[in-house]
Amino acid sequence: MSLIVEGLTIDHGAIRAINNVSFKVAQGQLATIIGANGAGKTTLLRTLSGLKDAASGNASWNGASILGKRAEDLARSGIMHVSDGKSVIAELSVKDNLALTGLWRKDKKDVAAATNEVIELFPILGQRMSQSAGSLSGGERQMLAIGRALIARPKLLLLDEPSLGLAPLIVEQIFQTIKSLVKKMDLTVVLVEQNAMGALKIADQGIVLNLGSVVLVDSAEKLLNDPAVRSAYLGF
Amino acid sequence: MTQFITAVLTSLSSGAIYALMALALVLVWRSTRVINFAQAGQAVLTTYIGYTVIQRTGSYWLALVVAVISGAIIGAVIDRFFMRPIFKRIKSGPIVMIAPVVATLGLLGIIQAIIGFIWGLTNQAIESPVSTDGYKVLGKVIAFSSYNLLVLVSVAIAMLLLTILFQKTNIGLALRASAYSPEIARLSGIKVDAVRTLGWAIAGAASGLAGMLYIPGYFLFPNAMDLLLVFGFIAAVIGGLESLFGAVVGAMILGFAINFATTYVSAQLFFPTAFIALLVILLLKPGGLFGSKKVRNA
Amino acid sequence: MIKTTSPKTRFTLFVVFGWILLILGDRVGDFKLYQGSFVATYALAITSIILLTGYSGQLSLGQSALMAVGAYAGALTIFNAGLHPIIGLFMATLVAGIFGLILGLIVARLSGPYLAGTTLALAISLPTLANQFPILGAEEGIVFDVGLPPARFGEDFSQYKWFFWISCLATLIMVWFVANLVSSKYGRTFRAMRDNPVAAQLSGINVGRLKVMAFAISSGVAGLSGGLLVMLISGVSPSAFPLSLSFSILTGAVITGLYSLNGVILGGLVLVAIPEIADSLVSRIGGSEGFITTLPGFLVSALLILAVVFTPNGPGHLIKRHHKK
Numbered sequence: 001m002s003l004i005v006e007g008l009t010i011d012h013g014a015i016r017a018i019n020n021v022s023f024k025v026a027q028g029q030l031a032t033i034i035g036a037n038g039a040g041k042t043t044l045l046r047t048l049s050g051l052k053d054a055a056s057g058n059a060s061w062n063g064a065s066i067l068g069k070r071a072e073d074l075a076r077s078g079i080m081h082v083s084d085g086k087s088v089i090a091e092l093s094v095k096d097n098l099a100l101t102g103l104w105r106k107d108k109k110d111v112a113a114a115t116n117e118v119i120e121l122f123p124i125l126g127q128r129m130s131q132s133a134g135s136l137s138g139g140e141r142q143m144l145a146i147g148r149a150l151i152a153r154p155k156l157l158l159l160d161e162p163s164l165g166l167a168p169l170i171v172e173q174i175f176q177t178i179k180s181l182v183k184k185m186d187l188t189v190v191l192v193e194q195n196a197m198g199a200l201k202i203a204d205q206g207i208v209l210n211l212g213s214v215v216l217v218d219s220a221e222k223l224l225n226d227p228a229v230r231s232a233y234l235g236f
Numbered sequence: 237m238t239q240f241i242t243a244v245l246t247s248l249s250s251g252a253i254y255a256l257m258a259l260a261l262v263l264v265w266r267s268t269r270v271i272n273f274a275q276a277g278q279a280v281l282t283t284y285i286g287y288t289v290i291q292r293t294g295s296y297w298l299a300l301v302v303a304v305i306s307g308a309i310i311g312a313v314i315d316r317f318f319m320r321p322i323f324k325r326i327k328s329g330p331i332v333m334i335a336p337v338v339a340t341l342g343l344l345g346i347i348q349a350i351i352g353f354i355w356g357l358t359n360q361a362i363e364s365p366v367s368t369d370g371y372k373v374l375g376k377v378i379a380f381s382s383y384n385l386l387v388l389v390s391v392a393i394a395m396l397l398l399t400i401l402f403q404k405t406n407i408g409l410a411l412r413a414s415a416y417s418p419e420i421a422r423l424s425g426i427k428v429d430a431v432r433t434l435g436w437a438i439a440g441a442a443s444g445l446a447g448m449l450y451i452p453g454y455f456l457f458p459n460a461m462d463l464l465l466v467f468g469f470i471a472a473v474i475g476g477l478e479s480l481f482g483a484v485v486g487a488m489i490l491g492f493a494i495n496f497a498t499t500y501v502s503a504q505l506f507f508p509t510a511f512i513a514l515l516v517i518l519l520l521k522p523g524g525l526f527g528s529k530k531v532r533n534a
Numbered sequence: 535m536i537k538t539t540s541p542k543t544r545f546t547l548f549v550v551f552g553w554i555l556l557i558l559g560d561r562v563g564d565f566k567l568y569q570g571s572f573v574a575t576y577a578l579a580i581t582s583i584i585l586l587t588g589y590s591g592q593l594s595l596g597q598s599a600l601m602a603v604g605a606y607a608g609a610l611t612i613f614n615a616g617l618h619p620i621i622g623l624f625m626a627t628l629v630a631g632i633f634g635l636i637l638g639l640i641v642a643r644l645s646g647p648y649l650a651g652t653t654l655a656l657a658i659s660l661p662t663l664a665n666q667f668p669i670l671g672a673e674e675g676i677v678f679d680v681g682l683p684p685a686r687f688g689e690d691f692s693q694y695k696w697f698f699w700i701s702c703l704a705t706l707i708m709v710w711f712v713a714n715l716v717s718s719k720y721g722r723t724f725r726a727m728r729d730n731p732v733a734a735q736l737s738g739i740n741v742g743r744l745k746v747m748a749f750a751i752s753s754g755v756a757g758l759s760g761g762l763l764v765m766l767i768s769g770v771s772p773s774a775f776p777l778s779l780s781f782s783i784l785t786g787a788v789i790t791g792l793y794s795l796n797g798v799i800l801g802g803l804v805l806v807a808i809p810e811i812a813d814s815l816v817s818r819i820g821g822s823e824g825f826i827t828t829l830p831g832f833l834v835s836a837l838l839i840l841a842v843v844f845t846p847n848g849p850g851h852l853i854k855r856h857h858k859k
Contacts, residue, residue, distance in 0.1 A: 072422045099409060350828075353832075
């Protein structure tokens with residue numbers, strides 16, 4: 001079960017957002033896609049999760065193509081996309097937000113068990129169950145969004161800039177949580193991040209995007225030590 | 237004193253019917269971001285179907301059930317086979333905001349033309365199943381009858397059922413989530429398209445009920461529900477278009493404003509009161525009473 | 535076409551068109567002249583909606599109310615104040631324009647369905663006000679009489695030709711004015727405002743002020759068309775301006791292109807022609823009485839749906855795209 005992307009090209013209106021991008025993420029690996037703003041990272045993720053169509057190329061998960069499918073169908077098949085902007089529904093309660101990914105599942109017992117696991121993982125959510133999601137802090141919302149995704153027992157997790165707008169301490173917490181989840185739940189994760197340092201520290205593999213094209217693909221460790229990467233993205 | 241009581245009761249009664257229409261419109265708006273002018277056509281069409289049932293069987297109650305069910309079916313069909321293809325076609329350009337609304341206007345005309353063709357244009361009537369004589373209270377007859385009571389009770393039951401549906405069931409949560417954020421709902425695995433069609437079905441059922449409750453006090457002709465649509469729309473806008481609760485509140489405000497104005501000031505103020513009530517509320521809160529503060533991408 | 539030409543060319547085009555109408559007017563019978571007057575009047579009404587909705591992005595369902603304001607203002611001027619009919623038409627435009635200015639200021643903060651709802655409420659309530667104030671003539675209304683054609687035009691100059699001249703001239707002048715407006719920097723600003731209000735505001739455009747301006751001008755145009763309409767039916771009354779009139783005008787505008795003035799005449803033609811076509815269709819294939827009466831409405835609605843689905847940005851767009859291929 002791997003995520004294989006080949007020659008993916010995506011247009012955003014008249015702009016070619018992603019140009020002939022190819023990479024592979026093996027099962028159980030955490031790959032991070034880093035790059036400056038406007039590199040097309042979010043567009044790439046949205047295409048992998050079915051929210052957007054690609055112009056050409058292939059992408060497959062577990063041997064089956066994931067392009068041209070509806071987002072809700074991909075979500076039901078184990079691909080969870082936690083989109084940016086703290087994707088929670090502010091008008092609904094924390095409890096209702098968490099319930100969304102379990103609505104369509106037949107095994108209600110497992111949904112309940114998964115929900116409990118998520119509350120164990122993020123105890124603060126358990127304390128705020130009946131509050132509206134809009135009243136949560138940024139970090140709490142991020143936990144809620146990730147928690148909701150986890151309840152669906154995904155196999156492939158697409159995370160879009162989870163650290164955006166969060167305090168460094170919370171970011172550290174969330175990154176560590178993601179890292180441990182990969183091992184615990186045998187997840188495959190694609191983590192899009194602007195916080196290149198933090199992301200590369202927890203990742204196995206790094207993919208550097210610039211203006212829609214792949215510039216570098218290597219193990220995260222090598223990228224951390226690569227002088228070009230360091231000066232461009234890590235600030236030293 | 238009796239005048240006051242009568243005014244209150246008739247306000248409740250007309251407010252209740254406005255509420256049904258407003259609910260239907262808000263349901264469609266929340267799920268589809270469209271003002272469904274065709275709701276008037278759907279409502280009157282289901283009432284004609286109810287009329288035919290009465291002609292054949294003589295039973296108002298059976299007609300009521302049939303009207304509500306057919307309203308749901310027609311609503312679902314319209315979303316699935318009319319609105320969805322239109323949304324697929326119209327994706328860009330300034331027309332995006334206006335096209336669906338105009339399409340519903342066109343649909344309204346078509347429905348009314350078809351009705352005229354099948355049933356003719358002369359006024360028909362549906363008899364009220366219960367007495368329309370005013371009750372006697374403390375020796376005086378007030379302008380509130382069993383029929384008015386039926387309207388109030390029916391709408392109250394309908395609202396109760398809807399509240400339970402939306403707040404206590406999984407389907408209700410799916411409906412709400414899809415209305416607030418279709419994208420997050422889809423990423424959570426909710427089939428947003430099917431949910432939207434369900435929203436239209438519920439709206440159709442609500443307007444079907446509205447029609448069968450409204451017409452017995454009135455006449456049945458293809459344009460019979462146009463006015464009710466306008467008032468339902470105004471009520472929904474007063475309430476903010478975003479919440480079902482707001483729709484009911486808006487309808488009550490409208491009902492009370494109009495009834496009190498026409499009772500105590502002048503019968504001619506029927507329409508101007510609606511306009512003024514709407515204007516006053518919108519000037520104070522441009523998004524309606526319970527409208528959301530953030531700017532939604534309409 | 536109107537957009538891309540220079541002001542001089544545009545003026546010439548209008549004058550030429552006016553002359554053509556003049557010559558046409560001599561050759562057709564009274565009935566066609568009468569119909570032609572309606573075409574011009576509806577074209578003018580459609581112009582007002584195109585300016586308001588197509589250009590400044592405000593969806594209003596209240597054009598019928600504004601037409602009523604203009605109509606009553608004009609009628610009162612002629613009937614009560616005894617002034618010349620031309621002044622009556624002028625007052626129709628002015629009063630409606632001022633009304634629209636005030637209205638525009640009031641609804642400036644509203645948009646989308648809230649604006650539509652308010653204008654809808656206005657459309658149903660305003661005409662009923664006539665019943666309130668006896669000076670407005672209640673249900674019977676007020677007579678609107680533009681008088682007979684001037685004697686110097688000769689005996690053969692019928693009343694209907696006079697109607698035709700007045701309505702065409704008024705429409706030509708107004709449409710020319712609006713066309714100039716939308717080709718100027720105002721037009722570009724309007725379009726910027728419509729397509730992206732936030733960006734427009736950020737680039738310094740006073741969105742609020744322009745919206746009100748568009749409302750005022752559009753109302754003036756609508757008022758004039760209202761005045762022309764009641765001239766044609768010789769009197770104004772509440773029943774002349776039902777809500778369905780607003781819908782019809784919007785329909786006409788959408789069918790022929792909401793975003794360009796090129797189609798206004800066509801729009802007017804469509805609104806007048808549909809009942810005609812329906813009639814002739816029905817007489818050819820026959821049908822029950824129900825069929826006869828419901829066919830025009832059915833045709834208009836079907837046309838509206840087809841137009842909005844297949845040519846959402848107006849048939850002009852479709853032609854342009856075809857040429858590009």
